[in-house]
Each structure stands twice: as C-alpha cells, then as structure tokens.
Amino acid sequence: MTNPALGVCYYPEHWPEAMWEADAARMAELGIRVVRIGEFAWSRLEPTPSDVRLDWMIRAMDVLGRHDLQVIVGTPTATPPRWMVDKHPDMLAVDAQGHRKGFGSRRHYDFSHLGYRAEAARITQILADALGDHPALGGWQTDNEYGCHGTTYSYSPAARDGFRLWLRNRYGTIGALNAAWGTVFWSMEYNSFEQIDLPNLLVCDAAPAHELDFRRYSSEQVSAFNKVQYDILKARRPDLPVIHNFMSRYSEFDHYRLGESIDIASWDSYPIGHLAKSDETPEHKAQYLRQGDPDNAAFHHDLYRTVGHGRWWIMEQQPGPVNWADANPDPLPGMARLWAWEAFAHGAEVVSYFRWRQAPFGQEQMHAGLLRPDSEPAPGYAEAGQVAQELTQIGFAGAPARARIALVYDYESEWAWEIQPQAAGFGHGNHVRALYAAFRKHGLDVDVLPPTTADLSGYQIVAIPALMAWTDELREAVANFDGHLLIGPRTGSKTAHFAIPPQLGPDLGAGLLDARITRIDSLPEGIEVAVKGGGATRLWRERIEGGPEVVMEDVEGVPVLVSQGKLFYLTASGDKALVQRVVDYLIAEADTPTLTLPAGVRCRVRGDFRIYVNYASSEQRLTLAPDEAGYVLGGASIAAAGVTVARLSRAD
C-alpha cells in the first residue's frame, strides 16, 4: 500500500445495513481505496458479556471488499461498553482532583488497570481470530487516539500500585530513589516504596523528579497497553500492519516508545481546530482561521514519519467544519484537497477522511463528513475525488526526500518544562516548532529525530533546542557530527533525574562547547530585549560563561548566539524574527541551498515531485526552481488553498 491512496472512516453500525452497498459503491467511485471501521463498535460486537456478534461486521467487510476497498479494523478498546464498568468498577480512571470519571462518553478506562487490559486483549483476540483471514482486511488500528481528553494520567489506586512497582524495578532500593529524587530537600525521604503516593493533591509542588517519573510511568502504561494488542494482532497476521492514530501537539506519552509496537504511525489531522486550540497569537489565528497553521500539519507529518519508522498515514483528515473547538469555521474551499496533498508530499501512504457521512446523532453531530447527514455530497466530497484523480493523473509516487535539516523532538523535555517552566510559557515543543517553521520558510525539508538518535551523519544542520537531558546515544551522535549543530536554550540543563548537572548545562563533553550556563533571567510575556541586528529575546535569557565566540548579542551586551567551531549555542528564547535570523545564519554558514517562497506557500519533495501548497488566503506566484523541469499539476500561479506540483529534473 505504498502507492498514495485515499481512505475514509466509516461506521456501518450507524446506518441501516441497506445503505452499506450504495455507500461502498460511492466510495469506490470517488477513488477511495481504504476504509477504517470498528473502533467504537464494542457495544455492537459484544452487546452483553461474552455475547459476541461479529456477523454484521463481517457482512460490512464483505460489502466493502466487493468494491475493492481495503478495510482497517480498529480494536474498540477506547469505548468499553457499559456492562464492562459493572464488571470492573475500578477500571474508571481518576483525575488529578481525585474524581473517578464515569461512563457516558469515551476513553473511560485507566491504563494501569490490568483487569481492563486483559479485557482489551480478549476482544482483540476475538477480532483477530474472526476477521484475520477476511480478504478485505488490510490492517489493524489499535484503540483510538490514546490519551485524548487527558486520559494518559490516572490518579487511581491501580496507578499508585503500578507506580510503586515500577519505581521498585527502576531504582531497586528506596535509598536510590531518595537520592535520585532529592527527597532530602524538604524531608520527603521515603522508608519504603509502599509509602510513595502519586504527585497530585499536594500542598504545593512535588519534587520534579517525582512528577517526571510519574509521567514516565504513565507513558509506559500506554505503550504496554498497546503492545498487548500489537502482539495478538501480529501473531495472527504477521503480514498485516498494525497502526495507531495519534494526535496533534499531544505529548502526554512518549510516541517514539509506543512506536516500537506499531508498524505504521498515523495521526488525525484537524488543522483548523488545532490552530484554534493552540497557543498561537490571535493575529495568527485570524490569518489562518480557515486553513490552519501552515506548518503544524507538516511538522506532525515529519514527526510521525519518524515514529512510524518511515511509514505513516493520516487516519482522520478534516473534511469540513468540526465540532470540538470553541468556534468551528468552514475551511477555505480547496483545503480538504490541500491538506491531503501536503500529507502525501511528506510521505503519507494513505490519507483517510473522517468521516464518510456526518452523523445526525451523538456527540459529533456537528462534525462534517464527505457526505451530509442527508447523504448529499458535502464540499469535501468533490475535493477528495479531485485528489484521487490527480494522484493517478500525474502518477504520483516515490519516497519522501531525505532532508538536509533535522530537529530533535523529545517527549521527556515536554514534560520537564511543563513541570518546571521557570518562565510561564516556556516549552520544548514551542522551540522545536519555531525552528521548524523558520527552516521551512526557505523551502527546506526537515526530519524530526528522537532523542535517542545515535547518528546524525548526512545532515547539514541539526538543531536540538530546549532538550532536558542528553541521552547517551545523542551525546555520542553530537560528538561525532560533522555538520552544523545548534543547541540551546536550556539544552542539557538537567540530568535524567531532573537535577542540575554537576558542571552545569549544557553538559557536553570538553572540547565540544567549553562553556556553562550560570544564571537564568526569565521574563514575563510582553517583556523583550532587542538583539543587535534584529529580533529580540523573550521569556528566557541565560548567562553563559566560557570560551565560545559571540555571534550575536543583545542591546545589553549579553551573548545570544555563541559558537565553537560548527557548534552553536543559543542562550535565549527568541521572537520569530530572532529565530529566523539564527536559522538564516546557520543556513548561510552551512551553505545549504534554499528556495524563495511567497508568503503562505510551503513545499516538500517526494520522489521526483516537489509539491507546493498555498496556505495564504490569496493567490501567490511561484518561480520555477533550478532543479524543476516544469509543473505537472497546477502552475506558477497558485490560488488560495491551491496546490502546484513540479517535476524535478534531477534523478531522485
């Protein structure tokens, strides 16, 4: 399934069986090749305990298969039925305020609850057994959007017991834990693992290492929960891919770790709601109200390509207005096509729209589908059909280009700065995404790397901003890297136990960066310090001590960018202008070739194609690049929400 294909999410259980055939026929006619089903259907698969009814699902797969549609079957574990709660009353998660969350929506389970984990294994095995040989079966999805609605963390007795066990395994002795957490600080020393509680409902902050370990523990429960299903599904059909659908800017568990037990990463792309719920400025939100942030989807494409070891899908693609943001604007005409093209450009194998037909009932009745509730085509319908046609028309294929630029993105660093921002608003992901956007403005492809990356060779520029702690692998990779490396601010400022390293940050070996960060000046929103030459620092300013050469300094004479050979250290959080200046400087130093893109236009190379997309709300004009042989879709004039594809003249 490496040829780009369209998919759709379908809920046969929501519609009379009499409608299925026509639905399937229209899907196929539209150019859809993949259909995801089943992920919320447990109450229909097992209406009462042990009364398993898969007949209807098999019939639905039969219908879809008859129209050459490949079926991805989702395990329904995100929505255990009501009777399950009677069976396992303590499977319901407990929130940080101590409230047990009830039945009546979805994701009402505790990742630490082993009884429910066994139930999830049971239903997965049932599906694997019954559907594993169905000819329409194309793969599996495990659960749905792990962690959605803040469900990664549960403060239940099950979580507490699991956490204690996990700590015992991690530290061996309580003394080792006390040392690692620094519990001597406020007489927080424990005499045994049984004394440790979860870090909620305290008088003030828990020890940061306590918080961080609870996040690590919780993250591992998500991975463990997934692995149970993965192992069952792979045992049944080693040849079929197991997929999970992740989300945007969601970092409560470590996706790289979970990625170890999936074959393909996918994510659910709702660009407009994601922008609405983000911390972007009101001006930015207004500018891209009907398009979504022009770099956010792309960043996640690149992230999940890494999480999926190169293989990734869009499992749910926004086809029109959604229902879950405070306001849910209609996308600009063309966006449902643009988003799909951009995903394919970044290497997606499948882009699957959510959902086939708008449901007239339930929580998401205001969420558009490709069809309206009255089965008439919604605007996204024709756009999806156009994409299907265009893919074929230009013979779109190929692997996403290996980028010259790489950024390290790290889940533990997200947790670390949430636990201890020191300046409200300071976060790891913010820094990564700001750099991502600045590189991409030059038409540069970017790879996203995990913090366990052991080899950076092949990249011209690598940036590792705001990393909590070095892994051994990354420390090694950095030492051996011969490209241009940008680190800071705050990179390497902690040990793995959330303490300040003995020699202070950035804690690199001697000879790499002979300097240390001696003091932090953290600033409230709205206070900025201008940098000589342009741009400003904000939120975070470090004082650095040592030998590196000063490349940029602020108007107070404080070094902002320093260098030692090809290693650059940024001592501050910057505004957009400063981040762009730093990136421009690195690009110039590294002599990396760039493109000149009109405002709002972004691009990516896949195979022999360079795909341009226009997030601006007005037409823009492209210039044919030296490595382009001509346009094979669209042209130099690219409308608002438009797509232009150039064929590259170079061999791929």
Added chain:
Amino acid sequence: MTNPALGVCYYPEHWPEAMWEADAARMAELGIRVVRIGEFAWSRLEPTPSDVRLDWMIRAMDVLGRHDLQVIVGTPTATPPRWMVDKHPDMLAVDAQGHRKGFGSRRHYDFSHLGYRAEAARITQILADALGDHPALGGWQTDNEYGCHGTTYSYSPAARDGFRLWLRNRYGTIGALNAAWGTVFWSMEYNSFEQIDLPNLLVCDAAPAHELDFRRYSSEQVSAFNKVQYDILKARRPDLPVIHNFMSRYSEFDHYRLGESIDIASWDSYPIGHLAKSDETPEHKAQYLRQGDPDNAAFHHDLYRTVGHGRWWIMEQQPGPVNWADANPDPLPGMARLWAWEAFAHGAEVVSYFRWRQAPFGQEQMHAGLLRPDSEPAPGYAEAGQVAQELTQIGFAGAPARARIALVYDYESEWAWEIQPQAAGFGHGNHVRALYAAFRKHGLDVDVLPPTTADLSGYQIVAIPALMAWTDELREAVANFDGHLLIGPRTGSKTAHFAIPPQLGPDLGAGLLDARITRIDSLPEGIEVAVKGGGATRLWRERIEGGPEVVMEDVEGVPVLVSQGKLFYLTASGDKALVQRVVDYLIAEADTPTLTLPAGVRCRVRGDFRIYVNYASSEQRLTLAPDEAGYVLGGASIAAAGVTVARLSRAD
C-alpha cells in the same frame, strides 16, 4: 388586586415585635398595600422538629392587617432549618463536581429528594391550616427563587434514581432510549435503565440527548416540587392566588411548565446587578451602570406576563444598591420610581420593593432597603411614595395592550445551545433579546410566547430565532400564520431528541420554506463578515440551499436573509446593526406603525396610557404621538430616570 398597587418585603422575625406596629403604620402611610412575609422563617416557625410556633406570625399578620395591608405568606421551603439536615442528611444537593453542599446559607435541598418534598408539603399544610383564614391573607408565595445559586441540577443518588425512573416512563424500553440518544455512537448503549448515570464527571461530553433529558428531568422536578405546595394551598383557599418569584435571565428550568401550577407569576427585578452579571459589553455596562439594561426588565415583564397567564407581579424590586454583584452602584435618583412605573406599564398588578428595612446582619447586610438600618428613610423610600401617589393621581389602570409583535422564547432551546453551542457564545436567549430590543426601539409593544403556542393570529410580525426543535403546536401555528414570520438562525435544526432532522433544518413542511441548511460556519468572537448595505454577521453563518429569494447577502455573496412569501429566514447571528436592519425591514414589509423615540427612552401601552421611561443619563425630549391626547404625568421633557405618561385619544 388588579388595580396597580405597591408592596414591600418584610421580615418581622428580624425585628423586635415592638417595632412592628410603627413599621406597618409607615408602610400604609407610604401607600403600600401588599406585604410579603415568611419565606425564610422556618427556623422560627418550627425551631425544633414538630415544635410549630405560628403565634408570632399571626400577630405580625394582625398588625399588618390593622393597617389594611394585604399579606402574602411565603412558604419557607427555600431555607429548611438545621435540624432538617440531621433528619434527612441526603436531602443536600450534590454539585457537578460531586460535592455535597452543606448547611449554612440557603436553598440547600435537592429537588429530587422525596423525603424533603414531603417535609415541604408538611410545613405548607401547617401554614395553610393555620393562616388560611386570616383576614389579612392576600395570597401565597411558594418557596423563593427556585433554582437560585445553581440549585436546579443536583448530581445526587436521589437525582440519579429519579432520572432512571423518569427515563423509564419516557422511553418504555431501553432500546427506545438507545435509539433516541444515539448511544451507538461511542458504544454508549445501555442494557437497562439501571445502568444510566448522570451526565457529570465524564471523560468528555455526554451524548447531547443525555444532557438534554437530564435538564428536562431536573426541570420537571422543580415543577413537581412546586405543584405539591400549590395543590395544598389551593385546596385550602381556592380563591387566593399562589405566586412564585422567578428571576432574571434564569433558564435552568422551564418556567412555562412551572407556570401551570401558579396563579400569578412574579419576578425579582434587580436591574443594576443583572446588567453587571450579564454578558453585555463593557461599554454597555458603563453606559447603564446606574440604570440597568433598558430592555432587560421589560423583556422579563413580558415573559412573566405570559408565564402567569396574563397575571404577574414584581415580588422584589431593587430600591437602591444591592450586595451580590462584583460592584454595586447606587441607582440614578429616580430609578426606583422608573422601574416601578415600567413594570406597571407592562401590566404588573403589584410592584413590591425588597426590602422594608436594610438588615444590619447576615449575608445581605449591604443590600439597601426603603429604610436604612437605623430606620431613617433611604432614597428609595420617597420614590416609592411618589409612585403610590402618582398611580392614584392619574387613575392608572387598564390591561396591557395586546402587542402587534411576538417573539417565541423557549427554555429547551436555551439548554440545547448551552449543551452544544458549536460557536462559543451562541445562545437562544441572546437572539430573542436582541430582536426584542430592536423592535422596542421603535416604541413597539412585544409579546413573548412559549414554544407550544398553537395560534399566532392577530400578530403582524412573529419571530422565532434559534429554536432547537418545533413543537407540533408551533409547527401548526406557523403553517396557519398569515403575518410576517422571521425564523433562524438554527431554528428547527434539531429533533426533540437532539438529532439533526432527516431533511435537515429548518425542518418546516414543504411549501413554507423550500430550503435546507447544509453547513455551519461558526466563528470566534471578533471575526465578523460585513453584510452589503450595513451590519455584519458574527459567530454563526449558515449555508442555505433551495429556492427562497435572497433579501440580504454578505460581502462574500452568502445569503443572510431570504424569504418565501411572508416567511423570512435569517441564516446568521448578527451584530446589533444587522439585527436592527432585519427588524426595520420586517416592520416596513408588514407596514407596522412605529414611534420615534429618543435614545435611552422606552415606552409601553397599558389601558389608555402610554408610559415613557428614560433610561438615559441625560434629559430627553418626547414628541406627542398622533394617538396621544396629552401628558397626564410629566411632559415632553423627560429627565434622566424620568417618567412621562401620555393618555391615548383612541378608545382602548
């Protein structure tokens, strides 16, 4: 008691008995004719269980009666005494966070608790028996401000059990409920009514139909609670009215339904605090800081006239600064008079000030009365006396005029859009009140109608904005209506089970409006789309498909107002300018005669009188209208907070 009269709220239990006689004499002298007592006195009526002491209350009624004051006796059920909580510990309501709310303020009971309901019946019966024949008795008030402080909804075991029973009665089978709620959506299907829980403390949203039914259930408990008292009181004295005092912009239960078991509706009018706590703009709040919103009291007058089947009172009228808003400004001199006159203009039988004397102790010690705590007159005292004198002087009487304009206001629609706003800030009442103000700016009287209205004849213009679902009666009334009808946005967009109608909204019969709403573009605050000719849409924009003629469209060419014959559909929420344009257009189409009113001036016709009130903070100048014979109170020049009454030349 149909001749307009003044009243006052009095708490004999707060003052030494020696003061009662002088108080009563001063009341009578001031022109007061009605006194409400008793509604918070349970701990004095029954200090310990079954130790009933009504002697003091009878003596208080004797004193008041001696001064020809009619007494309204409030049942004290809003403030059960402390010992009651020992008797029924689970009578305390539980909030949405799961906290049982304790004793120590008021309204600490759960409407679903049948044990407390029986206690309420018991004390009501005791009062009815003991006081029913008292010569001073003029009527009863049930409880006090049902639902105040968010007490309509309780998430207690009693509420859960009651809800299950109610659902069983409503749906008969669990299958019917599953179908109605669309529980298949996320495997939320129930196997029995015993599995259903209240829709709080969930992981994410409950099914909207689940939420809506819980609101319906809770609303019905309030009605049922009231009916128990009503039946007892009417059985004892069928000739005396039973009254309840409602509130401003309070919609947690259906007041029309509760109105079925009262004889007279009343409400508690605190215009300044109501404006302070409303969602009006800061500019508007500053402009009317010392007057209150110029249309809000009037709207509620018209609403409660309908709730009371034509009979209504002000039970509590603000006489000066209150204590419960964030800031509590002194009213403009004259407002305590203006508010009373405006209420009478809209048909009030009684306007009763709250309260006689400011209490020096307790929660409301900063709430002004007609008297200061030291028994000296507060500014409202003289204003009340002036009103009493003026009513007599001009022989004010008559019924409120039947309006040419009507608006449908619906409690279920309030709930529906709170449950599913789709655009944060979208609400039913907002739309109704915006239209109300726009009509009233032309001096037009307006009636407020329930969603069960079966006949619209007699009205020139009827507007039904943002109605969730058509009732059978209203559907019929609309079909038969021969005036101008305005509906939308979002009117008829749901079924009674909170689902999208099969043929989509506005879901009217063929031939009425051959169109359907196919898509919603919902927008954040601050984003507006200009309409050609003036005004702008905001928050909500619909795409409409079908045949109607376009009357107004926005600058993007999207239809905003469409018409089919005399039926107009508004596809968007508008800013004030747009709402006014639409109303002006309808008035012109319907050829409805209007008045020209200075800014801040409002008017209403009752009997042969047109009463003008000036909410502006500066003097305004009136023009004698063609149907007016002259002024009988005040004149063409109307001061800030002033009142002018014209006598109509036409026969009433």
Added chain:
Amino acid sequence: MTNPALGVCYYPEHWPEAMWEADAARMAELGIRVVRIGEFAWSRLEPTPSDVRLDWMIRAMDVLGRHDLQVIVGTPTATPPRWMVDKHPDMLAVDAQGHRKGFGSRRHYDFSHLGYRAEAARITQILADALGDHPALGGWQTDNEYGCHGTTYSYSPAARDGFRLWLRNRYGTIGALNAAWGTVFWSMEYNSFEQIDLPNLLVCDAAPAHELDFRRYSSEQVSAFNKVQYDILKARRPDLPVIHNFMSRYSEFDHYRLGESIDIASWDSYPIGHLAKSDETPEHKAQYLRQGDPDNAAFHHDLYRTVGHGRWWIMEQQPGPVNWADANPDPLPGMARLWAWEAFAHGAEVVSYFRWRQAPFGQEQMHAGLLRPDSEPAPGYAEAGQVAQELTQIGFAGAPARARIALVYDYESEWAWEIQPQAAGFGHGNHVRALYAAFRKHGLDVDVLPPTTADLSGYQIVAIPALMAWTDELREAVANFDGHLLIGPRTGSKTAHFAIPPQLGPDLGAGLLDARITRIDSLPEGIEVAVKGGGATRLWRERIEGGPEVVMEDVEGVPVLVSQGKLFYLTASGDKALVQRVVDYLIAEADTPTLTLPAGVRCRVRGDFRIYVNYASSEQRLTLAPDEAGYVLGGASIAAAGVTVARLSRAD
C-alpha cells in the same frame, strides 16, 4: 546581636559533610555572622519513628561555631516526615473543596490536629534538650513560614471539632451565637454547637460572622501551635531569642497575636516575586521588574518591627532569581545589596540571605543562592560581601527613628473585606499600603500599629483606613489623640460581630465625628469619578450625613474628605493622585517637615544615619538635606540599585 549583621540559610544535610568546613570558612570570610539551619531536616533528625539522630547536626554546629558563626536552629515542623503520616493519617489538612492534601511537598499538616501538635512539641523538646547548650546556638526559629501555600485554613473534622469547641468557649450559649451571627436571617439558627459546620462547600455565602469566626479560630490555632514550641524553647534557654519567619502580604492569620509568643519577628523578603504575584498594574510591574516594588519591602520592615516588639530580622533575603513566580527575572546588579541596606535602615538586626548554595535537586533547584550549584560565587555573593564591609566601614548602628507618621494595619479587617468586599478589589491592606507609599514619597518614616494600640501620642499624623471595627483600646486612643487623624473609607463600619453598628459607621463617640455613613456606591474597576482639584475616587464612594466641614468634593458635589477639628474622614477609595493629595493636605495641616526625593528613591533614618536607596533603573541625584552633615557611603549621585548613606548632624 543588635549590631547589624549578615546571615545565611544553610542546609548541611544537602551536602557531603566534607564540604561543611570550607563552606563555613567562606561564610566567615564573606562577613556572615549568623547561619540558620535545620528547618526542613526532620527526616534526617528522625529517619524512622523515635530513631533520633542529632549527631550530624551537632557536628554541623561545631563546624559553624569554629568559624564564629552563630547558629539559628529551625524546628523542622513544617516538614513532618512520611512515617508521621502513617502514624496520624488525619493530620493532613483538607482544602476548601474537601480534598485531603497528601504528602510529597511541605506544610502538609493541619493546625487543628492536636496529635500532630504533640509531635511538634516532642521534636522541639528533643532539639531543645540536645542543642540548647551548644556554644554556637544563637536562637531558634519556629517552623517555617506559617500559612504558606494557603495552609492556615483546613476544612477537616479536626478543624470542625476545634471550631465548635472554640465557639462554645466564645459564646457560651448557642443563643448568643445565633444572635451574634444573625442566623435568623435565612433560618440558619442552630440548636446546639454540634450542629455547626465549617463555612465551605455551601450553596452560596455563609453568614459573614460565621466566616469571620472561622478565620479567627484558624488564626488562633496557628498562634497556639507556635506557642507550644515557644514555651519549650524558652523554658530551655530563656536568654535565647525565638524567631519566626513571616511572609509578604500574607494575612491569613493575625501576626500580632502570634507575635505574642516570639521574641524577634523575621520575614522572608523576595521583592521581585512578590511584585510579580501582587495585584499591582502591569505598568508598575514592568517598571520595577528587576527591583521589586519600592515600598513593599519597607512596609513589611515596619510591620514586622511592630510584630516583633521592636526586634526584627530578614530571615531569607532574595540573592538572585527565584523559582516560584510565573517569571523570575534576574535582579538589577546591586539589588541584593540595596535590599539588605534598606532592611538595616528600617532597623533589621540581621539580614540573612537564602540560601548559601543553590540546590541542584528538589523543588527549588532554580532558586539562586550566594553560590552556584558548582560552588562558584553567584552575583549576590560579592554584593553580600560588600554590605558586610560597608557596615563595618561606616560603623553602622543605632535604633530606627521613631516616626512622626503612623498607620494602623489590622488582620481582621483584611479578612472582613475579603469576606464582604462589596466592591471586588476593595481591601484593607490596599488602603494602608497606598497611604504608606504616599507618606514615604516625602521621605517620611512611618510606623505600623496594631488595632489594639491604646496610645497614639507622639505621632503627628495617624491614619486608620478601612478598619472593620474599633477595638476598645483604639477607640480610646483616638479619643485622646491630639494629632491629625485620618480615617475612612469604611472605618468603623462594622461591629466585632460583623454587623452594621446601630448608629451606622464610622461609629465614633459623639463629639469626635458627628456624622454617619448612610449609603455605599460601589463601582467596578475602570469607572472613576474625578475630584475637584485633582485625583479621582474609584471602587468605593460613601454618602456621609452630618456636620463635618467639607475639605474636598468630587465633580458631582459629593464630599470626599471632611473634617471635624483635626479628625479627617475620607469617604472614598482614591486613585494614587487622590491619596497623594489627601496625604499632602494632612502633612501641610500638621506642618510635618518633608524631604524632596527623586523618582524611585526612598529613605529611612536609623541612629545617626539616613539611608537612601534607589529603586529606579537609572541614576538619580540627591540633595543634601538640612539635617545631614554629609555622605558617609556613596554620594549625591546614586546609581540604579544604588545606596547612599548620610550622617545626620542632629543628635540622635
């Protein structure tokens, strides 16, 4: 220890014992003379129940003593170890939402829990016994920052039981309580003390007297908790001072009352974080981002001088960036010196920096010390050393001058207006601090007095703003005072039982102020009424009735400042300009000599010295005052964050 000295907070338990000697030597070399230790060390002093290990602490004291450092030993009761919670599970406090707060941070105990109070006594006795004769011992600190993190109020069964007992002792009969609280108001009457609950989780507000009594009760538990330790420590070493370290703008308990069982008051001064967390305007916060509010530290110096009966310290002085505000800016270079000098100017005996070395682990790892985590000097190190040198160099000594101006600050008034602001934002402390700043702008020294002050003689001007209720002592003092007295707004507006006085406020005896406040006009933020001549009223405007002469009135003709002889009554809350005008007027009337200070500069007299400090971020120029003989430190030019000390020519 009356010669000004520097101190530091040190945690030997955080560092290898091998480091102690070098640390002590550096401290002594830097000029430090006092070292606080021990206040968070319980888990090291008693690792398991009854396993007491004081050897290490004695060795630490030995080391410090060898370097002539005096040791203040803190009782470790703010951080009971984990095993204590197993012993007394209900010692954990319960917050207003009903959640029991867990172990894992600090201050996890309930002041009402008598079992824990006994444990605190036990460990205190152990320390007293073991360390009482240590030659290095210079005094004791009880607990740490009572009330920090909102821990004064607990809503636990222990607190409820204690409150009931306390009420029984206070009122004797339940009838007396009912009368005092005005429980008749909403049928809240109690039949017995056992029926009384804590005023949390109610439907709406509790009776204000109920709230106030709960605050009084809770405040007394803090005092009682402290007194247990005080008595033990004084019994062991009557000659050594017992100290507690209070906080900034913290008013949950009555510090004057607690001050009865300490010998020296101290407080923890973090000017930058305090400003960040205050309700000052964004402009003010930006102006003093790196300095802190220029009057806040000084106010607390003067307050705690009174709390400590003339003896006070800074126990924790910010030496650099801290970790607990939303943003934590680096202080201007020089501020660590300026803050110390200002404290000494106001009479501090010791200024002790927090902390010696930045901890690399635990919750406060981002909190700077005098040393960095790598033991290198942080910027505060040299500044501290400079202060030590300068103190010696100029022979700084002497008592703080008795001020001509006094302000009454009252904890109960803080509680009263938090319970019943009537205008959101109205508070007691706001009024006191605004007057403080206005007086201080003229270079005037100010004393802060408790509400129990019985004699005001010696002061030229006394101000008592926003006082809830007169004490008998203060009533007497006011009657006998022959200086200029300013009271109002709201002063004397309540009885001690939180009721309006029978003759209304300000409730002074006849002949003092023959007037009464008859009405309150409370206003939202942003609405101001200009005062003729300059300035404006805001939030709070009173109508006053009676004979006093009008000194200032607003543009509506409402009296703002009235006088009767030398007693002035201010009827409103004023903006800064109005407060300054009123103060200027009083100063002129009282003929009080003033200084002219540049913007941002403040001063105070101690002994023969006048100390100038410059909070501005730019250099300022001083003028030698007539009573000054010349400068002994710095000069007329005072840099940003600079200090200049003048010697007075007059005899002290």
